[in-house]
Amino acid sequence: MRRVLAWFSRQWIGLKRFFRFLGGIFALIVYSFRNYLFDKKGRDQVNAVIVMQTYFTGVMAIKIISVVALALGAITILQGFTQLSRVGALDFVGKLLNIVIVRELGPVLTAFIVLSRSGTAIAAEIGTMMVNDEVNALEMQGIDTLKFIVFPRIVGMVVSLVLLNIYFSTLALVGGFVVANVVGGISYELFFEYVFNSITLMDILASFLKCALFGMFIAVVSVFHGFQAFVSTQIPQVTTAAVMSSITMLFVLDAILTVIFYI
Numbered sequence: 001m002r003r004v005l006a007w008f009s010r011q012w013i014g015l016k017r018f019f020r021f022l023g024g025i026f027a028l029i030v031y032s033f034r035n036y037l038f039d040k041k042g043r044d045q046v047n048a049v050i051v052m053q054t055y056f057t058g059v060m061a062i063k064i065i066s067v068v069a070l071a072l073g074a075i076t077i078l079q080g081f082t083q084l085s086r087v088g089a090l091d092f093v094g095k096l097l098n099i100v101i102v103r104e105l106g107p108v109l110t111a112f113i114v115l116s117r118s119g120t121a122i123a124a125e126i127g128t129m130m131v132n133d134e135v136n137a138l139e140m141q142g143i144d145t146l147k148f149i150v151f152p153r154i155v156g157m158v159v160s161l162v163l164l165n166i167y168f169s170t171l172a173l174v175g176g177f178v179v180a181n182v183v184g185g186i187s188y189e190l191f192f193e194y195v196f197n198s199i200t201l202m203d204i205l206a207s208f209l210k211c212a213l214f215g216m217f218i219a220v221v222s223v224f225h226g227f228q229a230f231v232s233t234q235i236p237q238v239t240t241a242a243v244m245s246s247i248t249m250l251f252v253l254d255a256i257l258t259v260i261f262y263i
Helices: 002-038 043-057 059-086 090-131 134-140 145-184 188-198 201-226 232-262
Strands: none
Touching (some): 002 201, 043 090, 059 090, 059 145, 090 145, 090 232, 134 145, 145 188
16 A cells, blocks of 8 residues: 555656646746847847857758758658659659658757757756856846846747758758659659649648747757756756757657647
């Protein structure tokens, strides 16, 4: 009986932590946006931070995004072309690229790359600020930390992820075309006819929405865990926790949005 009660007690504690985590996440989103929209004080400084965050998250990730996108497009076509050509179904090349790149792997891989670069950096940065009492110092000076710390990182992450996803998908299609042209002799006109005939407005909207939500939650989860650091030894722990929580949330969001749009 004691073991059963102890098990239920552990589950109840875990459930309370989970709801506390969700409550903290949504509170950071709501109040940071509210403070920015309804308080014009210091908005120019916040906008400057957004620009810097977008540069760090988006522009500085272009190199690795380019390599992964070209490789994904090339590998997808190489594998798909081999199988489809055997059954005379090359017109399915466009549908294959749409499903693999535009709908699923484009947003997800872009989010993973951004998470590995910027999500970890945000968690470590906020954790260091907490340990050095920089956050408390800002609040003592009357600076709204939600508006100056949380909001710019959310917006910068969302903007960067959406733009990087467009770049990723475009470059992946280019990589696919190069392989399709070299291996199968498919012309430019025929290849992109296959692609554009298979991509719908719903696919584009779903891809954009996935990236916007991925970016928002990567940023806010990283900030949330960064705020949990109080001594220097906790910085690696909160960084790891931010990555694990973000990965879980990415897959859950991706599954939910895929069901909503395509099931």
